[in-house]
Every structure is written in C-alpha cells, then in structure tokens.
Amino acid sequence: MHSKFLLSSCLLMSGLSQAASLEESVAFAIDYSPEILAQYSRYQSVVRDGDAASGLYMPQVNLYAAAGYEETRYNSGSKLDTDDRGLTRTEIGVKVSQLLFDGFKTTSNVDRLTFEAEAERLTLISRAENVSLDVVRNYLDILKAETLLELSKRNVKEHQEIYQDIQDKKSKGLSSNSDLAQISARVATAQSSLIAAQNNLFDLQTQYLRLVGKPAVNLVYPRFDYALLPSSSQVALEQAVENHPEIKASLLDIDAARKEMRREKGDYYPELKLELHANKNDNVSNPPGGVDEDARLMLTMDYDLFNGFSTDSRVESSAWRVEEARAIRLRTEREVREGTQLAWNAYKMLEQQKSLLQQNVDAAKIAELGYIQQFNVGRRSLLDVLDAKVEVFLARRNFISTEYDQTLAAYRVLNAMGMLTYALRIEHPEEWQGENK
Template identity: 55%
Template sequence: MQKLLFISALVMSTQVQAMTLEQSVAEAINHHPRLQQKYASFEAAVRYKKAAVGDYLPQVKLYGGVGYEEVRYNSGQRVDTDLNRTELGVKVSQLLFDGFRTTSEIDRLEFEQEAERFGLISEAENLSLDVATVYLNLMLSNRVVGLAERNIVEHEDILKDIILRQAKGLSSESDVAQVKARVATSQSGYLAARNEQMDLQARYYDLVGQLPTELHDAKPDFNYVPTSLKLALEQAVKNHPEIDAAINDTQAASSQYEREKSDYWPKLSIELQANKNDNIGGIEGPDEDARAMLMLSYDLYNGGSTNDRAEAAAWQVQQAKSIRQQTEKQVIEGTRLAWNAYEFVGQQRKFYQVNVDQAVQAEQGYQRQFELGRRSLLDVLDAKVEVYLARKNYLSAYYNYHIASYRLINATGQLIESFRVDTPTQWQEEK
C-alpha cells in the first residue's frame, strides 16, 4: 500500500508523457546527476589545462608595503634611525626554460582531460544501457501484468463453470475448492507482477525523472550488433571508452614522470623589475631603481627529493599500465558475457515459441476431453498454468534478447550512437 501511494505521488507531482526509448535515454543524459558529476569533472580538467598554459606567458606582479623600520647599522655604519618605510614595485618575468616542466605538465593535463572525456562518454554509455534495460523490463512487466489479469479471468470463468456443473451434480465440492485455490494463486501471481511493475516504474523515474503513461515498442538497431564474437571483441577493444580513458591515464602518468625529471635541469628566465621606495635601510628619502636581468637557478642538492619524486612517478606509470591491462581484460570479459547472453537467449526464444504453441494446443485438447469426461479438472488446470508459464517465459526471452542486444552494443562502445542521441560537441573533440 505504501508503494502504491509512493507511485501515485510521483505521478501527481511529475508531468508525465509517453516517451520512446530514445527520448528516455536523451532525457537521462541531459539531467541525471551521474552525468552531471562526470561532466563537471571533465570541465574542471579543461580549466586546469588552460591554467597550465598560462605558465608560457609573462607573469606580472605588483607589490607594495608600508611599516615601521628601526636600523642601527647600514653597511657597517651606525645610523640609529626610526623611519616609516614604504615600498612599491612591479616585476615582470618571462620563463625561457624550466627543464620541460611546463611542457610536460600541459601534456599531463591534456591527457587527463581526454581521460575525463572518455570517462564521461563511458558513463553516458552505461547510463543509456541502464535506461534501455529498465525500459524493456518495464515493457515486459506490463505484458506480464496483462497475462496475469487474463489468467485470473480465465480461472474465474472456470470457477463459474464448475459451480454450474456442481449445481447440476456434474462436479464435486472438492472440484470447486480446487479451482478456488487456483484462482487465489492467480491473484497472488498478479500482485507479484504488479509489485515488479511498480518497482520498475520507480527505477525508471530515478533514471529519467518522469513516469511515462505508455511505452513505445523498442528494438535495437541490429546494424550495430556484431555478427560474431571475434568482431565483437575487435570492436570493443577498438571503441570502448573505458580503454581509451585508461590509455590516456597511462600517457598522463608518463608526462608526470617527465615533469618530475625537470628538476634535474636549470631554470632560466628574464626578469624586469622597477621599485619606488622610501626610507629604505635607515636612510631617509626616496630609493628608486629598475633592472633587467637574465636569471638562472640550478638546484644542486635538495636532499634527494627529486630522485624520490621521479621514482614515485615511474611507479605510477607502471600502475597506470597495469590498470590499462586490467581494463582491457574487463572489457573483453564483459563482451564475451554479453555475446553469450545474446546467443543463448536468442536460441531460447525459438524453443519458447514452440513451447507456447504446443502448450496452447494441449490446453485446448484437454478442455475438449474434459467436457467429454476423458480428462480430469486437474489436467485442465495444469494445462492452463503451463500455457501461462510458457507465454511468460517467451515474453521474458523476447525482451531479454533485446536487452542482451543493447548490452552487446554497449560492450562495443556504440550504444549512444545506435540511439542517434546528440551529445555535446565537447564530448567528441579529439586531442
């Protein structure tokens, strides 16, 4: 009852409309927090890279200060002055060489930006698969609810017939009790189907943000479904965004290693500086100067920190390579599992169709034989259950086959493309 009230509240508080699967996917991509978080992370990476490029440009600093200064000696001469000191200056510096640190840092951030972009695409692919799975499961659930309703009606019709037959002395009280038990079972099955339906509606609402009043038939574009396991694996390794993200993470780690090695090199820059000071060094009066200098600095010893940081970065490269290998293994495993589901569920569907046809034929035959007194009531009831289960199994196989198809397309990294859903141009920019 609480679940029913929850769904009713969702319906009342949300403007609902019928949406296709493609529209549902687009709505989820546009508004789901999972994508918003990944997009924010991607945009942050873009800004970090832009910030690093600024190190190539001149750096201009304005500084100033005012305060009290007491000086006893200046250059060996006793002055004993108490003055109010003021400083004002501007400094312009241009980096000429920093051991390739800035270049390596820009490369690192650019690779991280690409890794974030591919991570965003991967999250969108997975979200699209989640929406497709819920959408098709909801379609299946709706059909199962319809079957359950039909099953109740058919059992109630049998109950009415058996009650009439009992009144004529053609059926016993135990026959009536037996059918009533089956009616209760069918009603229980209907409630279970409704419970599953409402759970899926809540899940759909979580992904898309609204509950559709009706669902449109959804089928995958089989032009995107690989025709063999070999082709599926080739496409997955080539196109899957998780692998591309791992590759860029590895390249970012290599650039970080180059950045850490930059401390082995000297730093060279040009500095322009002008000062307008007053009461400096205990000497009353203005103190103004300007200079242009070529500055060189070379870190001769820093306690071995440069070596340690470089070695740590080298190990991070090895870590990134291992993650990249593991990611590829996971993608290959996921593709194999998706292919197996696609193949076997597709084969099951054919047998379930035969099961339905034969079960219906058997039920009709049992019904005629029961009317002639050659079959028991239990035989008819069991045959009806067999038809119900056969139809339910066929529907499950039908929709699971389509879900497996979407899963296989997702494994090859082409699900969003197969939906013809437009994504922001930033998602498609190559390095």
C-alpha cells in the same frame, strides 16, 4: 552542466501523456543523471587545471608596495657623530619575469593535463553509455512487466470463468466439492501471481523515476536496428577493443603518467628566467628625503644541487604510476572483452531459446484445447485441464521473458562495444566534444 541531448529524429515532448520512446527516456536520463553531472564537473576541472598550467608560458608580473615607520640609528664610531631619527618608509616595485627553461617541467605538466582531460572526457562518454544501458534495461523490464501483468490478468479471468462453470455444474449436481475446492485454490494462486506482477511493475516504475526523472507513462516497444550488430563475436571483440571509450581513456592515462614522470625529471635541470625589476623606495635607511630608485634586467639561474634525493624518489614514484596505468589498461581491456563476449553469448543463446519456447507455447496451447474438449465429454479430469492451463501460462511467460531478454542482450552488445548512444541516435552536447583538441 546546462546541456540537452539532441535526437536525430524529431521528438514530440509536449506532455507526459504522450508516448515516451526509449530514445527520449535515455536522453532525459543522461541529462538528469547526478553521476554524469559529477563526471562532467571532473572533466571541466581538469581542463581548467591545464589552462592554469599553460599560464606559466606567459610573462609573470608582480607588483610590490609597502609603507610604514622606520627607526634608524647611525654611529660612525665617535660619540659625537651619531644620528637617531624616525622616518616614514615607503617602497614600491614591479617585477616582470619570463620563464625560459625549467627542464621541460611546464611543457610536460601541460601535456599531462591535456591527456588527463581527454581521458576524463572519454570516461564521461563511458558513463553516458552505462547510464543508457541502465535505462534500456529498466525500460524493457517495465514493458515486460506490463505484458506479464496482462498475461496474469488473463490467467485470473480464465480461472474465474472455470470456477463459475464448476460452481454452476455443482449446483446441478454435475460436479463435486473437490472440483470446486481445486479450482478455488487455482484461482487464489492466479490472483497471487497477479498481485506479484503488479508489485514488480510498481518497483520498476519507481526505478524509472529515479533514473529518468519523470514517471514511466505510455512506454512503447523499441524497434531495434539489428543491422548495427556485428556479424560475429570476433568482429564484436575487435570493434570493442578499438572503440570503447574506457580503453581509450586508459591509454591516455598511461601517456599522462609518462608525462608526469618527465615533469619530475625536470628538477635535474637548472631553471632559467629573464627578469626585469624596477623599484622606488623612500626613507629606506637614508636621511629624510632620501629616494632610492633602481631598475635592472637580469638573466637568472636557479639550480638545486642537492635536496636529499627527493627528486629521485619522486621520479621513481611516477615510474610506478606508469606501471599502475599499464595494469589498469590491461584490466580494462579484459573487462571489455569479457562483457562483449558475455553479451554476445546471451544474445545468440536467447535467440535459440526463443524459437524453442515458441514451439512450447504452441504445443501447450494445443494440449490445453484438447484437454478441455476431453473434459467436456468426461475423458479428462478438472485437474488435467487446470494443469494444462498452468503449462500454457508458464510457456507464454517464459517466451515473453526470453523475447525481452534477447532484445536487452542486443543492446548489451552495443554497450560493450561503446556504441549504445550511437545506436540510439543520441548526439553528445558540444561541451563534450573536447576543448583541448
């Protein structure tokens, strides 16, 4: 598949040193994805199968030719009237046939493959939606990991500053060994958290390289268009059921299964063809120089009167595939509804959490500042100050995680509705627009 995705806005991609937007990353990932390439190949294969089936509407022309040696023996019944001879035999002929009626097998098969091709095209779009969500999740996780890494660095720096202050006080006899040991332990814990944050970021960057095909450099926080979100979960569910490509594809699979059943029923009918034959043979069971030429135009009928109930079995088999397709459509709709409801619930709950966690950050910071002031006048212990710093660090970390998770939940809602690539202003290439429309 040689195709590139077009962004509605102008994208500057002159080098990896420039900022990589979320839209750019998704566009690169879709074009790079082996999963999407495989599905595109599947779609094109079914389209070509439909073209091959349509060929039966056209006249079929066959040329036959043969040359070889023929040994003939003629005996009229009398010992005196015999003739044995070897001859060079040649045959050449052409047959032109036009299908007139086959019990609607050809038309049903063409319709079946048309439905299947359109279903594969919609599945391709659904694959792009899922790959887009994978990239969005990884992109936001990297931004979150970078933010948490900076928070961890700041946490280590603050603990090291306290360590230096306690060490200075101890050298002046104003602090104890236990205080120094306490802050030393907290510095080690902060540094361990920093290493874990760095490792998490490296893992996410490796995932980005696998998804997008290039390193994660200078990622920028996306601006989500909240106007694209539905007004309620009920509206989200209705739009998801109406627009999701997987549901549309499952409906087309039902139509394709019905056409397959109609194709199998075609064996209950005779097959009618108009055939033109023209032949020229030489030395075929004839004396030397014997030329045999003929031409004929025939209306032929081929009617299978009994085939061991094979047609009945194939019809019943295809009828069960219709039922299977119906069950898959029902399952697909349930999965879409579930995914949409879960994404919507997460978005709304995280919105409430974020507000509370912001209050938590503000309160924890006020408490930390108060504890530091009280520690300086001897009213609080060092342990109280360190615990307060941990509270601030955890509150900030929880708020940052929730903020990014809420943004991801908003993108999940759009993905569940089948609208994520639309929201990212990514246009599908012309090859995806459907050749059977």
